[in-house]
Amino acid sequence: MQSDLGKLFIGGISWDTNEERLKEYFSVYGEVLEAVIMKDRSTGRARGFGFVVFADPVVAERVIKEKHNIDGRMVEAKKAVPRDDQNTLSRSSSSIQGSPGPGRQERYLLEV
Structure with missing residues (x-):
């Protein structure tokens, strides 16, 4: 089981952003193990938030402190609970x- 220490909640994601783009954006900070955009079960449409898991929890801490603009939207990075x-x-x-x-x-x- 992977540790949740490096896992971040990413909120306010644009409908145009896909998981590959999310991973690409955050990989400049450090190794991204996983990037997931949550989708509505019935429609399959993105719900506007997702999760990014970093290999190094220290990188995740650094990412939380910065502002992020992905595909023209300011997104919020918080520690995943x-x-x-x-x-x-x-x-x-x-x-x-x-x-x-x-x-x-x-x-x-x-x-x-």
Whole structure:
């Protein structure tokens, strides 16, 4: 299993950008192991975000600090948060918005 340490979430990707272009853009920073653009399951259309995995986590840290313009769009690079951690984060912040309704936890477990 590859480490998620070098994995970045890339948001605001242009509809015209493909995975090859994403990989090509970020490979100037360091070795890109994987570049994926997420697509809608039913339509197959790009959803405007994806993930890039760098071989070296230090490179990923450097990429986060810079601004990126790909195919005329400013894209956002953030550290990718594994889905398990995301659920923990949203639950811990839910005390501000009120407690989650009954059955909410089970839905998360089924999605994973």
